[in-house]
Amino acid sequence: MSGFPILATRGLVKRFGGVAAVDGVDLVVDAGEIRCLIGPNGAGKSTLFKCLTHQHQPTSGHVLFEGRDLQGLPTHLIARRGIAIKNQIPSIYANLDVRENIRLATLRRKLTKRELDRAVDLVLAEIGFDNLLAERPAATLSHAHRQWCELGMLLASDPRLALLDEPTAGMTREEMLRTVDIIKRLNATATVIVVEHDLEFIARLAQKVTVLHRGKVLVEDSMERIEANETVRDIYLGRKKDAAYAEG
Amino acid sequence: MDQFVILCFAVVNSIALLALISLGLAVIFGMMRVINFAHGEFIMLGGYATVIANHAGVNLWLSMFVVSPMVVGLIGAVAERLIIRRLYGHLVTTMLATWGLSLFLIGAVTAIFGNTTLGVSAPLGNITIGAYSIGAYQLFLIAVTALLVVCSLLALHWTKYGLIARAAMQNAEMAATLGVDCDRVYATTFIIGAATSGLAGALLAPISGVLPHMGAAYVARAFVTVISGGGALITGFLSAATILGPVEALLSYFATPVVGQASLLLLAVIILRLFPTGVSSLWTGGR
Numbered sequence A: 001m002s003g004f005p006i007l008a009t010r011g012l013v014k015r016f017g018g019v020a021a022v023d024g025v026d027l028v029v030d031a032g033e034i035r036c037l038i039g040p041n042g043a044g045k046s047t048l049f050k051c052l053t054h055q056h057q058p059t060s061g062h063v064l065f066e067g068r069d070l071q072g073l074p075t076h077l078i079a080r081r082g083i084a085i086k087n088q089i090p091s092i093y094a095n096l097d098v099r100e101n102i103r104l105a106t107l108r109r110k111l112t113k114r115e116l117d118r119a120v121d122l123v124l125a126e127i128g129f130d131n132l133l134a135e136r137p138a139a140t141l142s143h144a145h146r147q148w149c150e151l152g153m154l155l156a157s158d159p160r161l162a163l164l165d166e167p168t169a170g171m172t173r174e175e176m177l178r179t180v181d182i183i184k185r186l187n188a189t190a191t192v193i194v195v196e197h198d199l200e201f202i203a204r205l206a207q208k209v210t211v212l213h214r215g216k217v218l219v220e221d222s223m224e225r226i227e228a229n230e231t232v233r234d235i236y237l238g239r240k241k242d243a244a245y246a247e248g
Numbered sequence B: 001m002d003q004f005v006i007l008c009f010a011v012v013n014s015i016a017l018l019a020l021i022s023l024g025l026a027v028i029f030g031m032m033r034v035i036n037f038a039h040g041e042f043i044m045l046g047g048y049a050t051v052i053a054n055h056a057g058v059n060l061w062l063s064m065f066v067v068s069p070m071v072v073g074l075i076g077a078v079a080e081r082l083i084i085r086r087l088y089g090h091l092v093t094t095m096l097a098t099w100g101l102s103l104f105l106i107g108a109v110t111a112i113f114g115n116t117t118l119g120v121s122a123p124l125g126n127i128t129i130g131a132y133s134i135g136a137y138q139l140f141l142i143a144v145t146a147l148l149v150v151c152s153l154l155a156l157h158w159t160k161y162g163l164i165a166r167a168a169m170q171n172a173e174m175a176a177t178l179g180v181d182c183d184r185v186y187a188t189t190f191i192i193g194a195a196t197s198g199l200a201g202a203l204l205a206p207i208s209g210v211l212p213h214m215g216a217a218y219v220a221r222a223f224v225t226v227i228s229g230g231g232a233l234i235t236g237f238l239s240a241a242t243i244l245g246p247v248e249a250l251l252s253y254f255a256t257p258v259v260g261q262a263s264l265l266l267l268a269v270i271i272l273r274l275f276p277t278g279v280s281s282l283w284t285g286g287r
């Protein structure tokens, strides 16, 4: 697999009716990276993610995963190839308990029952859930714990590439910091692309940041340079900071 | 005292019968939200498979427990491929299509085997209780039904397939992102549901005989049981059977079977007025 970037999109387009939510994206991510994807609301970040997993069928363009075109593959086969996604809307099975949720995510791996049990226990430890929490129906978890349960599912599926759509939404700073640690752990074995709005979170994690605006890649650079970029300040960071000043 | 025992037996028997004829439907409706109007005909085909196999010299138990589920499971597989799979998510179209399937199956069976009752004699003889006697085979039916229900519960909650099936049922898109092939889960579920209905028909054949139109006698009661049970897959229809069965049995005993069946429908209407999403909403919170 070496020689190929783990993910490359070529002219990826997704239209909803007349609106091009993703409008010709060429994104290249190397194996082992933590890439942050930022952009104002409606920029097309979530839609881009869903095109990578074929939860949305791209209107045109190509997605190459480890050098192979994913065209025509159904979502479950993409998952089995090793792309895991945490969608923006909370996606855990509310009626199942935490352990069952995580066990579900391990099923794509070819492991014996013993190994699966051990993998589930390991993940529970990594996301800091004790036995009491593990037996609870996911519906009864706090907001932050649900997000961690989802991250646990990602860890459990042992992906090659993990897509995280706003994993710290609605978290306190403490909770965000804990999430940073979990994602660093995930990055030890997987390439990570993460959509976030929280600047501290991005600064702590990302080596490289890609800014998406109106379905197109605007710039791609280090966080410091992005923060200094006038256009980006105008369309995104500036507005965000103004809002922060206005609030505080 | 003897009469009391007989009455208890009738009640338990009625619960078991409702559960037996509903299980296959509950699996298909509960997991796939597909309303299978050919459910009664799957039961009918199971009955025919056993009777025909037995007349051809196959051991009765083998006919019931192997031949019938396999034959009806196979027919279910074909129906899933040709009809159900193409119509997932279209509730009403699926209902019409399975209704068409049911008419087709009745017509085909009538054309091949004629519009007459065929049968096999009930095995196992009788058990005498004082002045009364009950068929040992009916006791056997109750036991088999209980076993089927317990096995379904265990399969659903303790096996890998059960976990995957519950996940696909709750949210298919999410399951797909975890690598679950939902089309295959649905197909398998439909086949298991069909095979279960086939087994029910086979088990009933020695008691009721088989006739092309026999499905109609079961399908209404099966639907009523499954719908009043609500969302919880096994416990739902089981509790509905436990409420409806005794009423039907007792009123059939003290009045007539027609009154019994009418009161079953009436009670189901009352249940659905009180719990629009079925009795199981009591402990699942309506999910």
Ligand SMILES: Nc1ncnc2c1ncn2[C@@H]1O[C@H](COP(=O)(O)OP(=O)(O)OP(=O)(O)O)[C@@H](O)[C@H]1O
Residues within 6 Å of the ligand: A016, A019, A021, A039, A040, A041, A042, A043, A044, A045, A046, A047, A048, A088
């Ligand atoms: N299923 C859909 N049908 C129609 N339009 C859609 C659909 N999903 C997204 N869109 C539109 O596509 C555009 C991009 O949406 P998307 O959710 O990808 O943005 P985003 O960058 O994730 O925004 P946010 O930061 O708010 O999550 C928006 O204009 C949105 O209204």
Ligand SMILES: [Mg+2]
Residues within 6 Å of the ligand: A045, A046, A047, A088, A165
């Ligand atoms: Mg989004």
